Amino acid sequence: MAKNEQAVKNDLFGFGDKNVAYAKYFIGTSYLNGLVSPDDNVDINVANVNFEPGCRNDWHIHHNGYQILLVTAGEGWYQEEGKPAQLLTPGDVVVIHEGIKHWHGATKDSWFSHVAITKGTSEWCEKVTDDYYDQLTK
Template identity: 45%
Template sequence: MKKINVIRIVAMVILFSINSVTAQSDKKHSDSADTVFGRGAKINNGNFTGTAYLKMLIDADKDNPITAGNVTFEPGARTKWHLHPAGQIILAIDGKGYYQEKGQPKRVVHKGDVIKCLPNIEHWHGASEDNYFVQIAVGSNEKGAVIWLAPVTDEEYYK
């Protein structure tokens, strides 16, 4: 009797583990990523490669120059090279992404990572090739708007 119960427990643990791995694998290729704030509207401004969505959380105004937006990148999606005159902070809240400053190696970014982009540092960020990436982008336009540069080439992205 004890042996049968142990076998049942082991079988249940194995099935639970398989279901958990399958659910994580499905998430990588699903039509939606987990985000606290919702994915927002598709970005159609030409400053991204692939499909990304933006839900603005805070717009700058006369009393506070800070902006915050929830950006959801589909797998393979990324920004152009760009810089922020006042800097930027990226809070990774789901998925797996990349961040790269000009002249530096590409960094892998995971849920819970925080990136501090210094003012006027050319960089790009986005999703890995097989995972969604969700971030909160915090910035300020008090020293000027984002300066968009060249697209990130496939060679740069996959390097």
């Protein structure tokens, strides 16, 4: 069993189902549990996103809004373009402003979970390649 698997799978906000809708924007398998149902009075998306070890999303940019990540379990990475990757652990909070190109996901040896609060639309960019990802060290 990989590090933090039980903590992520038993996360307070629920593990969710395989993230089929966004799978093309990830390397590896992620799981998604929507926490807020969108309606006419709510213009943000709130979801618990769970990553298997080595899973990460593609580089992306948020337009017309922002994203806030609340790390709840495991170990993961967050990186803005042009800056070093940051190791994330439970309790970390990341605020991503509009127009900032970035990616996030699990470390190689740990499951990872965060609640993502997102407003606006996402522009998906290139993959975080294995060669690039494999160079990251804690």
